[in-house]
Amino acid sequence: IPTGCQAFVINYELSLIASEILRATELHRKKKKYQPPTQLTTDAVRFLGGCFDGSTITTMILCLSPANVNGWETWYSLQYATKVSKLWVPVKEKKALDAGKALAKAKKQ
Numbered sequence: 001i002p003t004g005c006q007a008f009v010i011n012y013e014l015s016l017i018a019s020e021i022l023r024a025t026e027l028h029r030k031k032k033k034y035q036p037p038t039q040l041t042t043d044a045v046r047f048l049g050g051c052f053d054g055s056t057i058t059t060m061i062l063c064l065s066p067a068n069v070n071g072w073e074t075w076y077s078l079q080y081a082t083k084v085s086k087l088w089v090p091v092k093e094k095k096a097l098d099a100g101k102a103l104a105k106a107k108k109q
Contacts, residue, residue: 011076016045018083024052025088034089054092060084 024034036049051058062081064074 013042013044014080016042017048018080020045020049020052021084021087024049025086028054028089052087052089054089055094057091 020037027034034053036046036052038046041049048058050056060081062077064077
């Protein structure tokens with residue numbers, strides 16, 4: 001795939017993820033249940049959609065280039081990070097698992 005096409009696909013997917021973050025946050029603030037999209041979306045959005053319901057904790061790291069030639073990319077990355085930083089999801093409590101018991105159970109299966 002040509003480099004320009006790769007950049008388009010990556011930025012499109014990042015845009016979808018940012019939109020989903022904003023949608024999930026808005027639904028949680030309105031005390032409504034969030035459902036990850038199942039159609040007309042990408043695998044990454046479906047995968048990360050599970051992170052936006054509170055069942056997991058997710059961290060995103062932003063890397064910036066100090067080169068002047070990458071100014072536009074740096075600006076876009078900072079705008080994206082601003083959207084991601086607005087994600088607010090109530091975390092669902094989970095019971096602690098004994099790793100030894102879980103491993104033994106997995107080996108039996």
